Amino acid sequence: MAQKTSISRLKLTDFRNYAAASLVLDSRHVVLTGENGAGKTNLMEAISFLSPGRGFRRAVLTDVTRVGADGGFTIFADLDGMEGEVAIGTGIEPGDGESVSRKVRINSTPAKSTEELSDHLNVLWLTPSMDGLFTGSSSDRRRFLDRLVLSLDPAHGRRASDFERAMRSRNRLLSEGRFDPSWLTGIETQMAELGISMAAARHEMLGLLQSLSVNSAETPFPTPALTLEGFMDGGMDRPAADLEDDYLEALRNGRGRDAAAGRTLEGPHRVDLLVRHHEKNIEAARCSTGEQKALLIGLILAHARLTADMTGFAPILLLDEIAAHLDEGRRATLFDLVDGLGGQAFMTGTDQSMFAALGDRAQFFTVTHGSVTPGTV
Numbered sequence: 001m002a003q004k005t006s007i008s009r010l011k012l013t014d015f016r017n018y019a020a021a022s023l024v025l026d027s028r029h030v031v032l033t034g035e036n037g038a039g040k041t042n043l044m045e046a047i048s049f050l051s052p053g054r055g056f057r058r059a060v061l062t063d064v065t066r067v068g069a070d071g072g073f074t075i076f077a078d079l080d081g082m083e084g085e086v087a088i089g090t091g092i093e094p095g096d097g098e099s100v101s102r103k104v105r106i107n108s109t110p111a112k113s114t115e116e117l118s119d120h121l122n123v124l125w126l127t128p129s130m131d132g133l134f135t136g137s138s139s140d141r142r143r144f145l146d147r148l149v150l151s152l153d154p155a156h157g158r159r160a161s162d163f164e165r166a167m168r169s170r171n172r173l174l175s176e177g178r179f180d181p182s183w184l185t186g187i188e189t190q191m192a193e194l195g196i197s198m199a200a201a202r203h204e205m206l207g208l209l210q211s212l213s214v215n216s217a218e219t220p221f222p223t224p225a226l227t228l229e230g231f232m233d234g235g236m237d238r239p240a241a242d243l244e245d246d247y248l249e250a251l252r253n254g255r256g257r258d259a260a261a262g263r264t265l266e267g268p269h270r271v272d273l274l275v276r277h278h279e280k281n282i283e284a285a286r287c288s289t290g291e292q293k294a295l296l297i298g299l300i301l302a303h304a305r306l307t308a309d310m311t312g313f314a315p316i317l318l319l320d321e322i323a324a325h326l327d328e329g330r331r332a333t334l335f336d337l338v339d340g341l342g343g344q345a346f347m348t349g350t351d352q353s354m355f356a357a358l359g360d361r362a363q364f365f366t367v368t369h370g371s372v373t374p375g376t377v
């Protein structure tokens with residue numbers, strides 16, 4: 001059984017609709033209930049800032065600061081993490097401009113980047129804005145895929161941003177008509193190395209996820225079948241050096257075409273994640289709304305289980321409005337599955353009675369207009 005990571009204290013200042021808020025938690029699950037617009041999702045978003053990136057809303061950081069405050073916000077958390085007890089602080093400071101990046105302190109020491117947060121905890125989420133994942137844009141699915149990979153392989157984020165940077169340099173050279181072969185080859189060699197290792201990490205993560213899906217038919221939340229399309233399709237079993245050579249050659253041969261298109265037409269940045277309902281054998285995009293939600297829940301649960309197996313620590317789960325469209329039986333099953341992961345999950349809803357099946361496996365808080373109090377009203 002994986003060990004637990006859990007948050008024991010959370011303190012927000014000038015974050016969204018919270019001027020100041022403080023929660024003291026035990027290691028059980030956390031249920032936040034309150035009216036629409038009270039600040040439940042905002043609290044979950046604050047927790048998502050304890051992982052690399054811009055949180056689950058992918059927010060512009062200056063929008064996160066409370067309207068009316070003087071420009072900065074802070075989030076402090078004490079947690080029992082993967083390297084023991086740790087205090088994490090993050091936020092932006094007053095006066096930070098539009099292109100601000102958020103600062104992170106770990107046990108009061110400034111972190112080099114937000115990626116250091118991955119050493120201490122994994123935070124996974126499911127929010128209503130992900131409901132359209134299967135029918136929406138391939139870039140959303142790619143981002144989703146990369147977050148899945150990131151929780152198992154923290155170096156994936158750095159590889160992806162280095163690849164992007166190299167690709168932008170290549171695009172610029174090509175668009176300016178500067179076909180300097182040695183310069184281009186240098187950049188393309190870097191793209192090939194990074195691109196193939198990105199593809200390999202994605203491929204490996206999907207393989208591991210699929211190997212976990214054996215029990216899927218027994219729950220209302222089946223793990224979907226997942227495949228990648230658009231780059232090195234079906235060819236990832238060959239040695240990495242061969243794949244890199246192939247991609248390098250494709251880039252070299254594609255210079256004229258890419259110059260005309262104004263972008264690089266082949267690479268890991270063009271991959272799409274194809275999702276199918278395994279048992280019904282149809283694409284997720286053609287499943288009903290309820291079936292799509294069940295597949296998404298199945299996918300997040302399988303990923304949480306995989307993260308727990310691979311790291312030895314159950315991730316923190318943020319499940320926003322998870323209970324809203326499930327009947328009583330499915331809700332109870334979901335809570336048992338979430339609890340069975342062995343981690344701490346945060347769940348929101350408008351009605352506390354929807355979480356009754358959790359019993360004393362959870363602690364309850366009421367959220368009202370930017371304040372949060374223990375217990376229920």
Ligand SMILES: Nc1ncnc2c1ncn2[C@@H]1O[C@H](COP(=O)(O)OP(=O)(O)OP(=O)(O)O)[C@@H](O)[C@H]1O
Nearest residue numbers: 016017036037038039040041042063064065066067
């Ligand atoms: N930077 C900000 N400053 C002040 N208020 C903000 C800021 N950003 C968002 N808000 C407000 O925070 C409020 C609470 O939003 P939140 O999404 O947390 O609600 P919720 O409790 O999850 O509601 P629902 O049940 O409708 O999803 C909203 O009214 C929103 O306008």
